[in-house]
Amino acid sequence: MALDEIKIGGLGASRRRVEDNRFIRGKGNYIDDIALPGMLHMEILRSPLAHARIRSIDVSAAWAIPGVRMVLTGDMLAARNLAWMPTLSYDTQAVLATDKVRFQGQEVACVVADDPYIAKDGCEAIVVDYEPLPPIVNPIQATAPGAPLIRDDKTGQDSNVVFDWEVGDREGTDRAFAEADVVSTIEMHYPRSHPSPIEACGSIADFNRATSKLTVYMTTQAPHIIRAAVALVAELPEHMIRIVSPDLGGGFGNKVPVYPGYVVSILASILLECPVKWIEDKSGNLISTGFGRDIYLKGEMALRNDGRILGVRMHTDSDHGAFFSDAQPSKFKIGLMHSAFSCYDIGAAYLTAQGVYTNKAPGGVAYRCSFRVTEAMFFQERMVQAAATDLGMDQAEFRRVNLVRDDDFPHRTPWGLLTDSGQYGKCLDLGLEAIGYEDFLRQKEEARQRGRLLGIGISTMTEPLGAGNSREYDILGIKMFDSAELKVHMTGKALLRTGAKTQGQGHETTWAQIVAHELGIPAEDVLVEEGDTDTAPFGMGTYASRSTPVAGAAVSMVSRKIRAKARKIAAYLLEVSEEDIDWELGRFSVRGAPDRGVTIQECAIAAYSNMPDGMEPGLENNAYYDPPNLTWPFACYIATVEVDPETGVWDVLRVVAVDDCGVRINPMIVEGQIMGGLTEAYAMANMQFITFDEDGNCIGSNYMDYLLPTAWETPGFELHEVVTPCPHHPIGAKGIGECATVGGPAAFVNAVIDAIGDTGVRNIDMPLLPDRVYEALTGGHDVSGAPPVTTE
Amino acid sequence: MYPSRFRYEAPSTVAEAVAMLAAADGEAKILAGGQSLIPMMKLRFAAPAMIVDINGIGGLDYHRSDPDGTYRIGALCRHADLEKSAALADAQPTIAAAAPVVADPLVRTRGTLVGSVCHADPQGDWASVMVSLEGAVVAQGPNGRRTIQVTDLIDGPFQTVLAPDEIAVEAVIPAPRGARAGGYLKLERRVGDFATVGVAVSVEMSGGSVARAGIGLTGVGPATINASEAAAALAGTALDADAVDAAAQLAAEAAQPRSDHRGSADYKRHVVATFVRRIGAQIQRSEHEAA
């Protein structure tokens, strides 16, 4: 009797998340839950100013406070060559400021004390003498003639420009524009946002002088990369470094970079020879750690009257803050901005991008997306809406005309990426049907007669996930593969470890389901562990929706290696040759005599107690998986809204989501990811942003100003699915962690713009605050949200 | 988020609390719901040497009507007590309208109306409601009690005329001169957000016309705004659309908003007027329904 795959928690089972057992009981093990004997506590003193020269730092009063064990400043670090650290983008970032502070909230000094209260008192006792300099908060200011030079620490850096890049076919694109019937243009700003995991960052560094071993518990999405970085920067031997990433209260890209707090806690532990704990507070997290977005677009589309897109030209200006610490976007082809329009069959495309330094926190990180494709997809879908409007064409029809057709795969995008599968038209049609598109258009018209403003917004996109393939993708030279190690114990229970690191995605549940699918071992018999570099196989960590596409594939591959060995054992036990063995889920049998068989569990015992002569005992293996291509999920999000013409307040009426993420391992978790992503998309469109005033003050460094939506205002989501298996992934999965955050925002914005379409307004920058909508509605013009915000 | 060192006291009577405050020489703070004070302490915006926690004092958690219609709200009556009170909708419609939009459900179970008024946050919702109702607080100090109108109590952002050794023991709303009606509208970006604009309108209807009106504005000035001229424009009228319109205009003029990341000054003024109109229309509708 064949096993029922759903019953054993295999592929397609909406199995409850095993990790939730401890989380909902308050038994998780987060960084702040960890206490080591003799542990001291560290707090950071941050700059109140956005741009200022440091004349002097007086730490004497801090040292005088009973219980203060150490006060660290930039000068102390400089003496050890640690005042600056390298970033992932081959830039440098100040660990503690020596010469200048370059953004509000920058780390200036650290105090280590017996408890965090005393450490905080110590920070307050430090006197810093600042000489204020003019702050820069946007690219226009950064590139204005005579702009103050932010990075005067860098030799050869004589402007605030970080990079100037181009990609695509310039001449071909020019030709497309020459042939166009209509050219559609739009400008917009994707505002600075913050991943804002509920748990902020933190570390406990524990250097043991006796063993020379450094153990660092830290909130990181990529523990192995951190180990390598510590080995290189601190010049410690790699085998004497152990990074443990415990339970993480969210990451969203914020826990990929290395932050000064980690570095200083490590140094303090080495100097003091005892464990040093640093727990960042919420404001510290929001004001100083990896933000997302903050990119300006000038977009142009060359269109033919029949609706075909002939060419696309884009220029982006990105604001990277004071230190360029993105994940090496030049290597990733302009941060994958050039993945824009991958779902459309467009003629030619050309993209230029300029990045600048400003007096803002450094970044930006890919906030819940692959190398910042969120901006690319948002710009794409906003440009598409404007183009359809300019052509006088229906939004849905314009997309249908231009979407890549099912029989066009594999499809080479104009920037050279290869999409391999999808049913774009089907997803769009399903979405339109679910929302009742034609009906809604009628309702909208009727409502308009009565002075009510309804709108509908569509967003369709495919995004590149699962970096990478090792030919094209690496971080600091380390290729972007991933890994899994599987140990099947004698009793058929198993331990699985991967190089990924869950932050709430449910790996402990999902990975076990892949093993169940491949081996027929019930998912509940598989323990999943991640995050400890002393035990987990080397991997690149979890971000960019890469876990299922890469580490998940490695789980499949290692399971198959185990199955191959088990097959040999089965042949031995059944006394037939390997070729005469059939496999069904969980069991080998003799071909032609299906009653004669052994289970995978029986093979496991035999691997330790009764293996064939000459066979290595045990049933363990590992796999390193290098994906042949990126994976390309597709999504169609449709939102309907009503705008209050008197206040500019808008309410979401309905949201329909159609996601094709390939094969779904755990449909419940997939749906959770989509709902979470749509919530963030709604947040971005509606309320969530960080801005700055003329003085460079960060507005959004606490949850009073930086608003995350609650269950109260978050709309309901209606989810639908289409399944086009990924052709190269072992189980056909494509990744789903980020689709909705990436594709979602444009649906909401398009809906509001549609609702006020009669005004001729093309753009309102996110978030679509009521006053911005009201201004657009009454003034009939676009509304920019670019900083600085004016405060009277 | 670690506050500075402080001493903690938990008296069991008001008199004891007053004595502690008096002894602390201005270095003490009263802790009621703690929903404003504790965040300020954790951010080290406030660093009182002593906390006098009044939560252990019995008999302060009431809200009730005197036989003559005077309404009293004790210093430990929580936002949630007001939100959940069925009787309040008729007795105090403006309070009933405001209670569910103050802060979020978690904060409402702890925060107190009296504490909110004493906190004098220009974005606090309760002070505007109290202003619209001509409310007062009763303060008890070493020399006994005095009654202070809320309009006199607040003398700047986060500033009141309370002496450091005075405790506001209750809020008092005078008996109405007719049938009460009113509403509170708040523009917020999500639950728990402070008001971009909040408008409280309270009227007392007698014989088809407005016997008394009050309008308080939240978040559109350096302190809670008493839009008394706007309210005066309603008095004696039948709350007809023209009267409400006039009041709406005057309320917008009374507002002193700043442009900031929540909206421009002009926009906020416009919302003040819109909200006055909407509450006026709401009251009219329910008067019609009642008739």
Ligand SMILES: Cc1cc2nc3c(=O)[nH]c(=O)nc-3n(C[C@H](O)[C@H](O)[C@H](O)COP(=O)(O)OP(=O)(O)OC[C@H]3O[C@@H](n4cnc5c(N)ncnc54)[C@H](O)[C@@H]3O)c2cc1C
């Ligand atoms: C997340 C969050 C969101 C919020 N949103 C809103 C909102 O939208 N609208 C709104 O109006 N408020 C909001 N608040 C504030 C909340 O309503 C507080 O409860 C209220 O402002 C203060 O009441 P409290 O009882 O908590 O006072 P406490 O925090 O205990 O005290 C506040 C101040 O008043 C003084 N005080 C308190 N009681 C007395 C007394 N009896 N006599 C003399 N002085 C006293 C204290 O010493 C202190 O200085 C929010 C708070 C939080 C944490």
